[in-house]
Amino acid sequence: xxxxxxxxxxxxxxLGGALIxxxxxxxxxxxxxxxxISGLLSGTWTGQAGDRAWRWxxxxxxxxxxxxxxxIGETVPPVQAQPWMWVVVAGLxxxxxxxxxxGCTSGHGVCGLSRLSPRSLVATLAFMASGFLTVFVLRHVx
Amino acid sequence: xxxxxxxxxxxxxxxxxxxxxxANPSKVLAFLDLAGAWDPSLALVMAAAIAVAIxxxxxxxxxxxxxxxxxxxxxxxxxxxxRPLVLGSLIFGAGWGIAGFCPGPAVVLAxxxxxxxxxxxxxxxxxxxxxxxxxx
Numbered sequence: 001x002x003x004x005x006x007x008x009x010x011x012x013x014x015l016g017g018a019l020i021x022x023x024x025x026x027x028x029x030x031x032x033x034x035x036x037i038s039g040l041l042s043g044t045w046t047g048q049a050g051d052r053a054w055r056w057x058x059x060x061x062x063x064x065x066x067x068x069x070x071x072i073g074e075t076v077p078p079v080q081a082q083p084w085m086w087v088v089v090a091g092l093x094x095x096x097x098x099x100x101x102x103g104c105t106s107g108h109g110v111c112g113l114s115r116l117s118p119r120s121l122v123a124t125l126a127f128m129a130s131g132f133l134t135v136f137v138l139r140h141v142x
Numbered sequence: 143x144x145x146x147x148x149x150x151x152x153x154x155x156x157x158x159x160x161x162x163x164x165a166n167p168s169k170v171l172a173f174l175d176l177a178g179a180w181d182p183s184l185a186l187v188m189a190a191a192i193a194v195a196i197x198x199x200x201x202x203x204x205x206x207x208x209x210x211x212x213x214x215x216x217x218x219x220x221x222x223x224x225r226p227l228v229l230g231s232l233i234f235g236a237g238w239g240i241a242g243f244c245p246g247p248a249v250v251l252a253x254x255x256x257x258x259x260x261x262x263x264x265x266x267x268x269x270x271x272x273x274x275x276x277x278x
Contacts, residue, residue, distance in 0.1 A: 058152035
């Protein structure tokens with residue numbers, strides 16, 4: 001392993017992470033809900049009727065973020081060109097996996113670990129391990 | 143009021159994803175590439191998020207309803223570590239490692255107008271729908 005110090009961005013990572021934690025804290029303290037994006041998204045059509053509007057509001061806030069980010073003069077990171085078939089496969093796996101596993105990086109990784117949930121710890125270790133393994137295979141084996 | 147809270151929380155969350163680098167697929171893949179030129183930044187994102195959220199969550203756990211809005215406290219009740227949890231997480235991690243997108247950044251980047259993120263988002267919603275149908 002070699003650490004790429006030139007790409008290492010500790011301060012923006014810490015600041016951005018703190019904002020993510022703050023958002024999750026606000027939602028749980030004032031609305032009593034866990035900020036998990038996969039559950040938030042799928043609940044917009046599978047949730048009960050009275051439980052959908054707040055999800056749309058949270059998604060609207062997220063969708064507004066890149067526009068506000070540009071407004072303050074920052075650049076939204078470009079999405080590196082990659083074969084769209086792979087992107088489709090990745091999307092299907094992420095959608096299917098997060099529903100089957102009841103959460104993603106935000107629900108299990110941030111909120112679950114903050115709740116000290118053993119279930120979320122197992123989920124987080126599993127998706128991190130599988131992410132590391134997948135990149136290893138794609139970049140260094142194939 | 144609780145709609146406004148959801149909106150603000152979503153906005154802060156989205157900005158956090160952008161500032162942290164989590165909404166940058168090539169940075170995500172550089173973080174997941176342990177055997178290459180490893181960029182450890184994203185480990186700090188999760189550490190900082192948990193450091194900020196851990197006390198609020200421990201406060202929230204002890205309350206029957208939320209502050210100010212009075213919404214009922216609705217935290218996950220499931221405790222079982224079962225096969226769907228592990229299998230689903232492994233499948234999610236593989237998808238994450240292929241393209242560098244997880245659900246939050248997919249929403250933010252699709253909203254920013256990136257075509258590939260939109261493709262990813264649609265595929266992800268289909269994958270969610272399939273898993274939802276299998277469950278019922």
